[in-house]
Amino acid sequence: MLTGATGFVGQAILEKLLADYPTTRMTLLIRPKGSLTGQARLKSLLRKPVFSKWRERVGADEVERAMTERISVIESSMGSVAGLPADLDVLIHSASTVSFDPPIDEAFKTNVGGAVGLYEALLATGSDPHVVHVSTAYVGGITKGTVVEASLKHTIQWRDEMAAALAARTTVEASSRRPEVLRKMIADAKLDNGKVGPHAVAIAAEIGRTEWVTKRLVDYGRTRAQSVGWADVYAFTKSMSERVAEELWADNGHRLSVVRPAIIESALKHPFPGWIDGFKVADPLIIAYGRGLVPEFPGLPDSILDIIPVDIVVNATLAVAANPPAPADPKYFHLSSGGRNPLTFREIYENVLKYFRANPIPDEQRGHIRTPYWDFPGARAIARSLRTGERANKLLQRTLLRLPSTQTTRSFMRQASARQTDLELLRAYSDLYQNYTQAEIIYDDSRTAALNDTLPPDARQKFGFDATEIDWDNYLQEVHFPAVTTLMRTFSSRPRAKAQVDKPLPQNPEAAAFFDLEGTVLASNIVEQYLWVRLASLDRAKWPQELANLFGSLPKYLAADRRDRGEFIRTFYRRYEGVDEQALRQLIHDTVGDVLLQRIRPEAVRQIRKHREAGHRTILVTGAIDVLVEPFVTLFDEVVSSHMHSKDGIWTGHLSKPPLVDEARAAWLRLYGEREGIDLKKSYAYGDSIADRAWLELVGNPQAVNPDAALFQHATQKHWRIHQWSDHNHSRFDTVGELLRGDIVQSASSTPALGPSPKEITHE
Numbered sequence: 001m002l003t004g005a006t007g008f009v010g011q012a013i014l015e016k017l018l019a020d021y022p023t024t025r026m027t028l029l030i031r032p033k034g035s036l037t038g039q040a041r042l043k044s045l046l047r048k049p050v051f052s053k054w055r056e057r058v059g060a061d062e063v064e065r066a067m068t069e070r071i072s073v074i075e076s077s078m079g080s081v082a083g084l085p086a087d088l089d090v091l092i093h094s095a096s097t098v099s100f101d102p103p104i105d106e107a108f109k110t111n112v113g114g115a116v117g118l119y120e121a122l123l124a125t126g127s128d129p130h131v132v133h134v135s136t137a138y139v140g141g142i143t144k145g146t147v148v149e150a151s152l153k154h155t156i157q158w159r160d161e162m163a164a165a166l167a168a169r170t171t172v173e174a175s176s177r178r179p180e181v182l183r184k185m186i187a188d189a190k191l192d193n194g195k196v197g198p199h200a201v202a203i204a205a206e207i208g209r210t211e212w213v214t215k216r217l218v219d220y221g222r223t224r225a226q227s228v229g230w231a232d233v234y235a236f237t238k239s240m241s242e243r244v245a246e247e248l249w250a251d252n253g254h255r256l257s258v259v260r261p262a263i264i265e266s267a268l269k270h271p272f273p274g275w276i277d278g279f280k281v282a283d284p285l286i287i288a289y290g291r292g293l294v295p296e297f298p299g300l301p302d303s304i305l306d307i308i309p310v311d312i313v314v315n316a317t318l319a320v321a322a323n324p325p326a327p328a329d330p331k332y333f334h335l336s337s338g339g340r341n342p343l344t345f346r347e348i349y350e351n352v353l354k355y356f357r358a359n360p361i362p363d364e365q366r367g368h369i370r371t372p373y374w375d376f377p378g379a380r381a382i383a384r385s386l387r388t389g390e391r392a393n394k395l396l397q398r399t400l401l402r403l404p405s406t407q408t409t410r411s412f413m414r415q416a417s418a419r420q421t422d423l424e425l426l427r428a429y430s431d432l433y434q435n436y437t438q439a440e441i442i443y444d445d446s447r448t449a450a451l452n453d454t455l456p457p458d459a460r461q462k463f464g465f466d467a468t469e470i471d472w473d474n475y476l477q478e479v480h481f482p483a484v485t486t487l488m489r490t491f492s493s494r495p496r497a498k499a500q501v502d503k504p505l506p507q508n509p510e511a512a513a514f515f516d517l518e519g520t521v522l523a524s525n526i527v528e529q530y531l532w533v534r535l536a537s538l539d540r541a542k543w544p545q546e547l548a549n550l551f552g553s554l555p556k557y558l559a560a561d562r563r564d565r566g567e568f569i570r571t572f573y574r575r576y577e578g579v580d581e582q583a584l585r586q587l588i589h590d591t592v593g594d595v596l597l598q599r600i601r602p603e604a605v606r607q608i609r610k611h612r613e614a615g616h617r618t619i620l621v622t623g624a625i626d627v628l629v630e631p632f633v634t635l636f637d638e639v640v641s642s643h644m645h646s647k648d649g650i651w652t653g654h655l656s657k658p659p660l661v662d663e664a665r666a667a668w669l670r671l672y673g674e675r676e677g678i679d680l681k682k683s684y685a686y687g688d689s690i691a692d693r694a695w696l697e698l699v700g701n702p703q704a705v706n707p708d709a710a711l712f713q714h715a716t717q718k719h720w721r722i723h724q725w726s727d728h729n730h731s732r733f734d735t736v737g738e739l740l741r742g743d744i745v746q747s748a749s750s751t752p753a754l755g756p757s758p759k760e761i762t763h764e
Helices: 008-020 038-045 049-070 104-125 158-176 179-193 198-227 233-248 283-290 310-321 345-358 379-402 407-437 446-453 457-463 472-492 526-537 540-563 565-576 581-598 602-613 626-635 662-676 690-696 709-718 732-741
Strands: 026-030 071-075 090-093 130-134 144-147 256-261 263-265 307-309 331-335 440-443 512-515 617-625 638-642 644-647 650-655 684-687 701-705 721-723
Touching: 008 026, 008 049, 008 310, 026 038, 038 049, 038 071, 049 071, 090 104, 090 310, 104 130, 104 158, 104 198, 104 233, 130 233, 130 310, 158 179, 158 198, 158 233, 179 198, 198 233, 198 662, 198 690, 233 256, 256 310, 263 310, 283 345, 283 472, 307 310, 310 331, 310 446, 310 457, 331 446, 345 472, 379 407, 379 709, 407 709, 512 602, 512 662, 526 540, 526 565, 526 581, 526 617, 526 626, 540 565, 565 617, 565 650, 565 662, 581 626, 602 617, 602 684, 617 626, 617 662, 626 638, 662 690, 684 690, 690 701, 690 709, 701 709, 709 721
Parallel strands: 026 071, 090 130, 130 256, 144 440, 256 331, 263 307, 512 617, 512 684, 617 638, 684 701, 701 721
Antiparallel strands: 644 650
């Protein structure tokens, strides 16, 4: 019987049994996944590359026969094992989580709880198979010197640790709901999502809380493991799993062998040189180095990085399975290379450098990436450099989010985001690998070597597992590095995406196109609109006073806008208190409307026309005041805007109802789509601010137009279409020039209702 057959080692063991042990029958414990049954997963498994040579050699009929006659599938998970057959000769238990840093409860459930469930189910059968328990060499813990092939010497009780690990989630979940923790989550959520709306803040705060829980549980696992002598929770739980096997199986009078592979990597020979199923322990670091992302690393150059090819692990495991120990006398085997054929971290580095200098990775069709030289400055120096880089990049990102969005700031934002990814990668690798690349451990494999020596000489080519036969330079340069870079090179060498080309919009009478006004259709904002209205109604001699008053209030307005778009609109519209609505309408109609029309982006007009030609309903949705929107109504099928509260035709400075911004606009959009029969998934929406995110996300085709830094960041992550439309045909300076020449300003007699109030256009 084999557990973990869908994993890396499990696949290789299954293939070897099928290919070279033709009379062996196998029972596989396979967990159903989604709609796939265990049998369906087996059928899919046998189509994987590891089985390709076997399939070619035996043909389709033999593959089908093997599935029906040689392999039996038991559908079960490790946590709840179904009834096992009572006629097993050997059980190879290779199922486990391979993550080094999962949350502590998940690690214990899989690695320890899975073993408990399996051995209890096996005991219930009353049978006496030889159990081969696949562990890891790193159960030896954080130590120095030689680790022998023997039972681990420690006093840690796996039952106590299991109970504490499972209880940790309850403890951490409760801690995450403390007011002081939640207040921080809310504050952080508001910082990034405040302008999107309160619902977005709540969602972000809850995501932040769950991430906090996960990080705490990961920290629980890492810290608890290190406190009792293991590098990480993976090695810790694997050691506890060994103890489970010893207590539940060997101590009950059964036969137990424990194999402890070191870092398992691609095949040396079988099923073919370089076979590997995804990236393994050392591979992400190798690839990151080849991509130039790891300028230095906290490893000891003379530390042994104990790598062992997967086919050596398989042959050794099957040899151990064929040579059971005496009952209640478990035997232990290190499947490693460091004791008799050591490979140092410096030798790995020199080989990686040599390989990528000869086979550099393309740099997005702009030449090739040149890999860095490592000086091995030590863990502390690298930690300081990493902290400095993280702080500097975080400060840069925060600064960019507060600056006006331009081509330059967006370029810096891309660079900062890429740098953030690189720093996170380097931090993860540093935390993950340094305990292994700074290790001063040698795993003695005398018992494993002695077992290999018992093989007949003519069988060693096919079934041998002598690690001293590995030529490391040849293996790394000709087998392993080419294998792990093949998939990466496939992606790296793809042609760069072509510039987006506007295509004819699909005809669809059920689709709509929703447009924001300020910053999207119009290359201006409500402050600028107010300024044109105010200057057009004032005597030129009073302009300095008005400008000084407006600019002096800008910090207040900017602060409000950073917090909440609706707050900003309400605050700023107080400047319209006392305005005679009819007089303002006349001013817009006669003069200021022309100024506003000059600020329309030509690309916006063309896009609106394209939507109309495609049969899409075009709707302008804005928080701007209806009077100021009147010049644009002919462009759209429908206009939705704000209205000022008035008394006897005079504005009070308050809105008649809340402005349709951020999540309020999203709620309106949902209702509008239902009421009007609009297919939002086929519709389009155009916005420029992170405050537009909530309603842009509702449509199938969100479009970011000259986005601010925060929306640009979000749109890039979500792969939205980003437009760079020209600001205007008519500059602000042209408009000011016309005002100075008197081309726009009317005589006082033509606008008698617009008085010289220091606040606004007022009724007198």
